[in-house]
Amino acid sequence: xxxxxxxxxxxxxxxxxxxxxxxxxxxxxxxxxxxxxxxxxxxxxxxxxxxxxxxxxxxxxxxxxxxxxxxxxxxxxxxxxxxxxxxxxxxxxxxxxxxxxxxxxxxxxxxxxxxxxxxxxxxxxxxxxxxxxxxxxxxxxxxxxxxxxxxxxxxxxxxxxxxxxxxxxxxxxxxxxxxxxxxxxxxxxxxxxxxxxxxxxxxxxxxxxxxxxxxxxxxxxxxxxxxxxxxxxxxxxxxxxxxxxxxxxxxxxxxxxxxxxxxxxxxxxxxxxxxxxxxxxxxxxxxxxxxxxxxxxxxxxxxxxxxxxxxxxxxxxxxxxxxxxxxxxxxxxxxxxxxxxxxxxxxxxxxxxxxxxxxxxxxxxxxxxxxxxxxxxxxxxxxxxxxxxxxxxxxxxxxxxxxxx
Amino acid sequence: xxxxxxxxxxxxxxxxxxxxxxxxxxxxxxxxxxxxxxxxxxxxxxxxxxxxxxxxxxxxxxxxxxxxxxxxxxxxxxxxxxxxxxxxxxxxxxxxxxxxxxxxxxxxxxxxxxxxxxxxxxxxxxxxxxxxxxxxxxxxxxxxxxxxxxxxxxxxxxxxxxxxxxxxxxxxxxxxxxxxxxxxxxxxxxxxxxxxxxxxxxxxxxxxxxxxxxxxxxxxxxxxxxxxxxxxxxxxxxxxxxxxxxxxxxxxxxxxxxxxxxxxxxxxxxxxxxxxx
Numbered sequence: 001x002x003x004x005x006x007x008x009x010x011x012x013x014x015x016x017x018x019x020x021x022x023x024x025x026x027x028x029x030x031x032x033x034x035x036x037x038x039x040x041x042x043x044x045x046x047x048x049x050x051x052x053x054x055x056x057x058x059x060x061x062x063x064x065x066x067x068x069x070x071x072x073x074x075x076x077x078x079x080x081x082x083x084x085x086x087x088x089x090x091x092x093x094x095x096x097x098x099x100x101x102x103x104x105x106x107x108x109x110x111x112x113x114x115x116x117x118x119x120x121x122x123x124x125x126x127x128x129x130x131x132x133x134x135x136x137x138x139x140x141x142x143x144x145x146x147x148x149x150x151x152x153x154x155x156x157x158x159x160x161x162x163x164x165x166x167x168x169x170x171x172x173x174x175x176x177x178x179x180x181x182x183x184x185x186x187x188x189x190x191x192x193x194x195x196x197x198x199x200x201x202x203x204x205x206x207x208x209x210x211x212x213x214x215x216x217x218x219x220x221x222x223x224x225x226x227x228x229x230x231x232x233x234x235x236x237x238x239x240x241x242x243x244x245x246x247x248x249x250x251x252x253x254x255x256x257x258x259x260x261x262x263x264x265x266x267x268x269x270x271x272x273x274x275x276x277x278x279x280x281x282x283x284x285x286x287x288x289x290x291x292x293x294x295x296x297x298x299x300x301x302x303x304x305x306x307x308x309x310x311x312x313x314x315x316x317x318x319x320x321x322x323x324x325x326x327x328x329x330x331x332x333x334x335x336x337x338x339x340x341x342x343x344x345x346x347x348x349x350x351x352x353x354x355x356x357x358x359x360x361x362x363x364x365x366x367x368x369x370x371x372x373x374x375x376x377x378x379x380x381x382x383x384x385x386x387x388x389x390x391x392x393x394x395x396x397x398x399x400x401x402x403x404x405x
Numbered sequence: 406x407x408x409x410x411x412x413x414x415x416x417x418x419x420x421x422x423x424x425x426x427x428x429x430x431x432x433x434x435x436x437x438x439x440x441x442x443x444x445x446x447x448x449x450x451x452x453x454x455x456x457x458x459x460x461x462x463x464x465x466x467x468x469x470x471x472x473x474x475x476x477x478x479x480x481x482x483x484x485x486x487x488x489x490x491x492x493x494x495x496x497x498x499x500x501x502x503x504x505x506x507x508x509x510x511x512x513x514x515x516x517x518x519x520x521x522x523x524x525x526x527x528x529x530x531x532x533x534x535x536x537x538x539x540x541x542x543x544x545x546x547x548x549x550x551x552x553x554x555x556x557x558x559x560x561x562x563x564x565x566x567x568x569x570x571x572x573x574x575x576x577x578x579x580x581x582x583x584x585x586x587x588x589x590x591x592x593x594x595x596x597x598x599x600x601x602x603x604x605x606x607x608x609x610x611x612x613x614x615x616x617x618x619x620x621x622x623x624x625x626x627x628x629x630x631x632x633x634x635x636x637x638x639x640x641x642x643x644x645x646x647x648x649x650x651x652x653x654x655x656x657x658x659x660x661x662x663x664x665x666x667x668x669x670x671x672x673x674x675x676x677x678x679x680x681x682x
Binding site: 111173 | 576578579581582583584585586587588592596597600603
């Protein structure tokens with residue numbers, strides 16, 4: 001029961017000791033599916049969160065990520081599947097008996113209660129002794145550094161302060177898991193970055209498993225120990241930020257998290273063939289069948305440009321190309337390069353932009369690729385529009401073409 | 406340097422402003438101010454002693470008390486009912502929801518005499534229900550209970566109308582947050598929902614009470630207008646006026662007028678306090 005996990009101790013240690021000998025997940029979501037009428041909004045969602053771990057559910061709006069959170073919190077009932085918190089199946093329990101802490105997007109602070117009263121609410125309704133509540137509230141106020149605002153009402157606080165009150169109010173009753181619903185959506189960009197760091201530090205201190213929901217990839221990369229990319233109700237990929245970014249499992253993940261170039265190709269002779277040219281990239285032959293269509297995905301920063309055919313070691317040669325556009329993007333230089341192995345853009349007279357004629361859904365490969373270069377790289381070898389270059393890849397991912405596409 | 410804007414302001418003096426304000430006040434003079442003023446002028450024209458004896462006449466005191474008590478119970482009922490109705494209607498979507506909203510709001514549009522007549526036809530000794538009660542000696546009409554029923558009927562939508570919009574705009578996430586924190590539905594209602602409704606409940610109650618105290622049309626039909634038994638303050642004014650006892654009527658009229666001033670000043674000046682968040 002949640003009530004047993006209420007006692008506050010000064011160090012804010014978790015309710016259940018995370019002994020490394022038993023790697024039981026703190027929170028476990030098993031094969032959750034959910035329908036609204038005929039529409040399926042979640043399909044077979046399964047993941048674990050370890051004690052003290054931060055998992056980010058990253059997805060576009062309408063992907064179903066908020067529904068997952070609400071199912072865990074007990075605010076929605078799943079169609080199938082189970083929610084297990086610290087070894088206990090809570091699927092059938094109402095929200096109030098789950099001991100889950102939800103930080104709502106709007107913070108949902110009680111407007112008629114002071115900061116103190118808001119934070120102490122969870123303990124008051126559990127009828128803890130007054131002294132104990134006072135002590136716990138004081139500790140939490142100092143934890144979130146709001147001691148001097150204790151008598152204020154939520155409407156008198158800034159967005160960031162309101163969020164800290166919401167977190168303290170949730171920590172007061174020692175939740176089994178913390179759920180953050182778009183926690184920074186209502187804040188300006190600067191506060192957002194600042195609060196992200198604060199929350200990470202705070203979470204490490206309290207050692208409670210946390211699940212974040214966001215559509216912001218930068219936020220996901222910074223907050224998450226692991227990231228689950230959600231697309232139309234299912235998990236596309238789950239892994240560390242490094243895994244997700246460097247080894248995306250699908251085109252959706254590759255393009256949703258950061259910028260990615262995608263080229264259509266065919267798997268042939270244990271290699272990748274793009275428009276009839278083998279690019280000299282070795283691929284694990286067990287993953288694909290000969291002649292199977294594949295996609296080649298690579299990040300703009302993984303593109304290596306050279307004026308000669310001498311590419312550095314470990315760089316796989318893709319093709320020749322022509323620089324079409326160079327733009328300055330602050331920390332780096334951004335180039336768009338049209339590869340020679342692509343069909344040339346249809347010759348059109350006048351000023352008709354090329355993409356109007358070639359960037360059609362039937363021919364996505366005809367798009368020029370995007371490359372970025374850091375300042376030192378750019379100054380070492382200056383490039384101008386219409387320069388011919390050799391395009392190599394330092395890193396890339398070969399993806400299967402899914403049936404849906 | 407700071408003089409320049411002031412000068413400009415004086416030069417640009419807008420004649421329309423004082424003219425329009427003065428015009429508004431002048432129009433209200435015969436419509437509202439003077440009638441109200443004349444109650445006080447007439448009521449006290451024969452001296453305060455005569456006003457006081459008219460006010461403390463036993464029938465007058467009884468009429469005032471009866472008005473207060475019946476209005477009080479009607480208010481209690483309608484606030485509780487309005488709260489419940491607003492909760493059900495704003496939290497659930499069901500078949501017939503709009504029809505229900507219209508029905509609750511209907512009594513405002515029904516003439517009060519019709520309302521009183523309708524109650525008589527239902528509860529009176531020969532009424533649809535009353536005829537089954539009469540043989541058992543149960544008589545609702547022509548008692549204080551009838552006055553309460555009439556008051557409830559005519560003030561039915563007032564509290565509901567004030568409370569429902571607050572429910573509608575209240576964020577669901579407050580209640581959801583309370584639930585995830587571990588509160589029962591009752592705790593959530595008591596600690597979270599109700600405090601946000603405080604202002605609406607107080608103003609709904611005052612509106613209901615003010616309206617009920619002044620109710621005449623339905624009360625005169627259902628109460629029987631028995632002096633010292635079922636005669637409310639407005640009925641007393643009417644009865645005394647008919648008997649030619651203008652001073653007796655006037656004394657009560659002053660009390661009712663002052664009473665409504667009081668209620669509306671509370672509604673007006675306590676807005677800040679009622680809506681504090």
